[in-house]
Amino acid sequence: MKKEERLPAGAHFIMGNIALAEGAIAAGCNFVSGYPITPASEIVNRLSVLLPGAGGGFLQTEDEISAICAAIGASWAGCKAMTATSGPGFSLMQENIGFAVATETPLVIVDVQRLGPSTGVPSVGVAGDVIQAARGSHGDYQIIALSPESPQEMFDMTIRAFNLAETYRVPVFILADAFIGHMREQVVIPAQDNVSLLNRKIPAPGTDPMSRQDFLDPAVAPMPVFGRGLKAHVTSSCHDKNGMRNLSDPASMHAFIMKPIEKILTQRDRIVETESDYRSGDTLLVSYGTVSRSAKAALAKGRAAGFKIGLLRLKTIWPFASKEIEAAAQKVKRMVVLENNTGQLFPYIKADAAAYCRVDFMGPRILGQIPDPDDVLKYIQETT
Amino acid sequence: MDAIEHPLRKYTRPHVTRTTTCPGCGNGIVAQAILRAIDELGLEMDDFVFVSGIGCSAWIPSPLFAADTLHTTHGRPVAFATGVKLGRPDMNVMVVSGDGDLTAIGGNHLIHAARKNIDLTVVLVNNGIYGMTGGQTAPTTPLGLTTITSPYGTMEHPLDISATIVAAGAPFVARWTTAHPRQLTRSIKKGLQKKGFAMIEAISQCPVQFGRVSKLGKATDFLQHYKKNSISFSKASGLSREELAGRIVIGEFVDIEKPELSSQWMDLKHQMGQEAQCHNKQ
Numbered sequence: 197m198k199k200e201e202r203l204p205a206g207a208h209f210i211m212g213n214i215a216l217a218e219g220a221i222a223a224g225c226n227f228v229s230g231y232p233i234t235p236a237s238e239i240v241n242r243l244s245v246l247l248p249g250a251g252g253g254f255l256q257t258e259d260e261i262s263a264i265c266a267a268i269g270a271s272w273a274g275c276k277a278m279t280a281t282s283g284p285g286f287s288l289m290q291e292n293i294g295f296a297v298a299t300e301t302p303l304v305i306v307d308v309q310r311l312g313p314s315t316g317v318p319s320v321g322v323a324g325d326v327i328q329a330a331r332g333s334h335g336d337y338q339i340i341a342l343s344p345e346s347p348q349e350m351f352d353m354t355i356r357a358f359n360l361a362e363t364y365r366v367p368v369f370i371l372a373d374a375f376i377g378h379m380r381e382q383v384v385i386p387a388q389d390n391v392s393l394l395n396r397k398i399p400a401p402g403t404d405p406m407s408r409q410d411f412l413d414p415a416v417a418p419m420p421v422f423g424r425g426l427k428a429h430v431t432s433s434c435h436d437k438n439g440m441r442n443l444s445d446p447a448s449m450h451a452f453i454m455k456p457i458e459k460i461l462t463q464r465d466r467i468v469e470t471e472s473d474y475r476s477g478d479t480l481l482v483s484y485g486t487v488s489r490s491a492k493a494a495l496a497k498g499r500a501a502g503f504k505i506g507l508l509r510l511k512t513i514w515p516f517a518s519k520e521i522e523a524a525a526q527k528v529k530r531m532v533v534l535e536n537n538t539g540q541l542f543p544y545i546k547a548d549a550a551a552y553c554r555v556d557f558m559g560p561r562i563l564g565q566i567p568d569p570d571d572v573l574k575y576i577q578e579t580t
Numbered sequence: 581m582d583a584i585e586h587p588l589r590k591y592t593r594p595h596v597t598r599t600t601t602c603p604g605c606g607n608g609i610v611a612q613a614i615l616r617a618i619d620e621l622g623l624e625m626d627d628f629v630f631v632s633g634i635g636c637s638a639w640i641p642s643p644l645f646a647a648d649t650l651h652t653t654h655g656r657p658v659a660f661a662t663g664v665k666l667g668r669p670d671m672n673v674m675v676v677s678g679d680g681d682l683t684a685i686g687g688n689h690l691i692h693a694a695r696k697n698i699d700l701t702v703v704l705v706n707n708g709i710y711g712m713t714g715g716q717t718a719p720t721t722p723l724g725l726t727t728i729t730s731p732y733g734t735m736e737h738p739l740d741i742s743a744t745i746v747a748a749g750a751p752f753v754a755r756w757t758t759a760h761p762r763q764l765t766r767s768i769k770k771g772l773q774k775k776g777f778a779m780i781e782a783i784s785q786c787p788v789q790f791g792r793v794s795k796l797g798k799a800t801d802f803l804q805h806y807k808k809n810s811i812s813f814s815k816a817s818g819l820s821r822e823e824l825a826g827r828i829v830i831g832e833f834v835d836i837e838k839p840e841l842s843s844q845w846m847d848l849k850h851q852m853g854q855e856a857q858c859h860n861k862q
């Protein structure tokens with residue numbers, strides 16, 4: 197049988213979704229389950245070709261509910277697991293995203309966002325699932341979500357997503373969109389030796405689960421993966437640090453909710469990444485994902501034309517970059533928030549910045565159309 | 581003198597000293613049939629992953645069984661178990677859950693796992709009702725029975741789960757009642773040995789919820805009822821629909837060989853010069 201090879205190290209002109217699939221292989225991903233949906237399909241299509249030759253497996257499931265469940269099951273079997281979908285499929289996954297959070301399961305979940313609600317427009321990228329990613333499942337929790345702005349970042353951030361998932365034993369989201377997923381651009385693939393990979397810690401074999409503390413550790417407990425004689429008890433119901441169900445003790449309930457949240461928030465300085473380029477007194481363009489490309493173009497053009505403008509890009513959306521936004525707000529005159537939706541992160545940004553500077557939202561004139569850089573500059577001029 | 585220990589106690593977690601099951605519930609009989617099958621086959625609990633969903637029956641292995649146990653969301657255990665099996669094809673992966681869990685909310689997963697023929701052993705505990713949530717209609721509730729959510733008698737026809745899973749292509753399907761613990765154990769053993777998707781349906785008494793609405797009485801009355809009304813698969817095949825009304829057809833409905841999914845994956849990886857298993861080296 198002919199083994200389909202991954203792309204060799206070097207520069208390639210490829211689609212964002214293909215870059216993401218190549219990134220998954222480079223990250224050591226060895227289990228992918230998915231159900232076809234535009235604009236995410238190329239990811240699973242490509243991985244179904246590559247995985248067997250990379251020691252992995254691909255499962256096309258009967259729906260997105262089984263896709264995420266199978267990925268969680270495979271993660272507990274010791275695999276580096278991933279699933280990729282788009283809006284409607286992402287909605288179907290929500291109940292079991294909560295399961296992954298509650299059981300501290302490392303996993304990468306890709307949402308190549310499309311215009312919604314409902315079946316919406318598959319080929320148009322609107323970043324409409326930004327809040328759903330963090331709040332779509334019931335209950336209180338925190339997640340890690342990365343926001344790529346280019347095919348290159350589809351590759352790089354996928355490797356980072358797997359490393360974060362393994363390090364913190366959490367589901368990690370890649371919130372791409374149809375534009376980045378289908379855009380073709382140069383992607384530089386590094387030699388595999390230059391890709392640093394991290395793996396989850398696993399407890400020593402033969403130890404009694406009641407003497408181990410496999411769960412609810414903000415410092416990240418070793419994960420008792422299956423098949424190693426660890427007799428792990430894994431339940432998404434409220435459990436104690438041994439994993440044993442406890443539905444009556446208020447302290448256990450508190451810990452069940454708070455410890456996984458603390459696990460992410462205490463490490464936020466290691467997780468949160470932003471890109472910034474601003475000076476004191478600037479008008480700051482705050483953006484993420486596809487629309488930040490427009491912000492960057494406006495920055496270059498505007499500065500050349502004598503505008504006092506700067507840029508802050510959120511490379512991670514969750515946990516939220518409150519600290520970085522607050523610090524910027526203290527230096528700049530005004531923030532203009534550019535989002536490829538009706539303003540999903542705007543209230544969060546405003547909450548952190550409004551005490552220090554003026555904060556405005558500039559949505560797309562027509563949803564699904566990335567604003568023209570000239571429009572951005574015009575908006576700044578007209579509203580100053 | 582030391583108290584005599586139950587011969588199957590060695591397969592349960594030492595710190596678990598009670599279960600959530602009501603007195604007289606069939607879950608205890610099913611739990612014993614599973615553990616006895618493992619015992620008689622001489623299998624190690626460390627080679628098992630038990631996966632269950634939500635409902636009274638889903639609590640059979642969790643947290644009782646001293647093995648890797650994955651207690652999942654309502655209806656999804658088969659989907660989770662599929663990922664576990666593909667990740668660790670060398671493990672015995674057993675799903676234990678109720679009829680509501682596996683056929684109502686989870687019906688699609690069950691059908692497709694049978695179709696794909698992935699090597700899972702599914703013990704489906706069919707008590708004809710939603711026990712855990714207080715006695716609502718299940719897809720298996722007999723026509724006309726008055727339940728909490730069918731106060732005028734259910735107008736829906738019950739699902740023949742075993743027939744459905746035979747039709748979906750499973751290579752091993754059997755049905756027994758809790759009045760047939762030996763046969764149940766034997767079929768679970770066969771299911772475990774079958775390289776492929778095996779479902780064993782266990783008709784089981786819920787004296788608390790089903791008993792309340794059916795007026796069938798105590799657990800022992802259920803067992804008498806099962807004994808009296810069961811008919812073997814071979815005998816049933818000659819009877820008309822009318823003659824079969826109210827009867828429980830028991831036996832092994834199918835026992836064949838066909839290519840299995842996780843081993844086909846291992847073969848494919850092997851052909852590509854890759855290691856058979858996908859779990860982390862670390």
Ligand SMILES: Cc1ncc(C[n+]2csc(CCOP(=O)(O)OP(=O)(O)O)c2C)c(N)n1
Nearest residue numbers: 634635636637654678679680681710711712
């Ligand atoms: C998504 C979801 N919907 C509903 C429930 C509530 N629920 C818990 S158990 C159950 C039915 C269980 O019935 P069955 O599988 O027959 O198990 P039994 O309790 O009878 O053994 C339901 C509807 C749930 N936990 N999750």
Ligand code: SF4
Nearest residue numbers: 601602605636711786
């Ligand atoms: S409610 Fe019924 S099924 Fe549930 S434990 Fe009690 S007797 Fe068993």
